[in-house]
Amino acid sequence: MFSGLIDFFQTTGFALITWKMMIMWGVVGVLLWLAVAKGFEPLLLVPIAFGALIANLPTRGVITTELQANGTYESATFLVSADPVATSDPAASPGNHYKVTRIEGGLFDFISQGIKLELFPPLIFLGVGALTDFGPLIALPRTLLLGAAAQLGLFMTFFGANLLGFTAKQSASIAIIGGADGPTAIFLANKLAPELLGAVAVAAYSYMSLVPLIQPPIMRLLTTDKERRIRMRSLRKVSKLEKLLFSVIVMMICILLVPDASALISMLMLGNFLRECAVTERLVKSAQNEIINILTIFLGTSVGITMAADSFLAPATLKIIALGVIAFGFATAGGVLAAKLMNKLAPGTPINPLIGSAGVSAVPMAARVSHTEGQKYDKNNYLLMPAMGPNVAGVIGTAVAAGYFLSTLGR
């Protein structure tokens, strides 16, 4: 009977637990604590953490992970069984026609195809577009430059990652963390360095949730008391036609310049056009709610499930976490310094440099940080709407930067 119990024990999951898995349970605990107790990006961190927990349990029928010859892990692969089919076409070469008889794989082998096939990030951008009001950016278009300047963080981090021994493709995947745009980070990392996907996504979302802690010290360091008190003119009212034109113009310019960003930009602007045209109420509601919510669950868990201990607990992950905060720091500084430079060049219409930090995307949290910081120095200074301009410009800028990385490194 005793040997029978031992035999049974060996069939259970307990026999397969490793110390690395237990460390990952701790990591999962920290992520859940940040999400649930602290309220940091819970919509994303909860699915990611739960996916990571599933990845670090001895599951069966959930996901397939294989160690590749180059030492990296590939997950979400499934087995396709097929029989050759005889064809009556004499021109067809033999062995070219198969009938699929069975497809074997776990639940997330299939769900994760949404990431592998680059479906989830553009579809999430559809929802982001449907939720975003580009009015503040259209009313003050020069704040687009703040969104561009904040991409400084990406390129500085590319340089740093290179120095730390990452390849060019890996460096680009790490650098995109500075864009503070989760779907874009996942989109790029999956294409250029899928082996880093889990670490990049976790770093991106964790730092996005920590924007209120990371940005203010940098903002204060780079601005004077007088600059923080600058009041900006109230924004003009933007017409519906202007908003519709904006969607089309942005999409055309970005796609013409960086065709590799087409999937992201086109979905973003489609979502926004649906929102602004005011005749597709049902579609907008779906994009703003059902589509983005379902995909967020699938995306988060699919990303989390790539965080298996063997691939996540590597020195590279620590480097990525460190580089991520550098990326955020430089991105924040880039935006603030660009606003100061614009004030030097056009002193007649000053910009409060605090809104420059919102160029890092992280919509709308970064804009709220600008507003909150501004109110610490002038209680009647309302920077939220002006800060939304660079904030949404940052989304476009990050997508363009991702397109640049893809077009130059993705071939």
Next chain:
Amino acid sequence: MFLQPAVLAKLPTYPNVGESVAYQLTGLFVVFSALGAIWIVMEIVGALFRRLSPAPSPPPSPPAPPATTPPAVALDPVLAAVIAAAVHHVINGPHRVVAIHPVITSDDWSLEGRRDIFISHRVR
């Protein structure tokens, strides 16, 4: 200063410092070009819209004489209470309801039809 596309395609797996810096500068140039182009186009579009939009309405004139105000309607005290409660809920601070006027428009019936159509298309 900027890398040519042919060079970009050959960016080595481990670029040296010079190649890396040139790559970053090119990337920043591309991002600024894209967003700068959008900026210029939107400034032009915005200027056109400002020119085409009607001039801002003059400042509000002094209150019109009683004869031109909407016809007085016997106000149901329950309705007045509901409106006051709604105002209190929204404003959440000291307030005073000065006047209550019915909205008079000439296209009430078409508005009602439009509302009906939208309700029929709403996901329940």
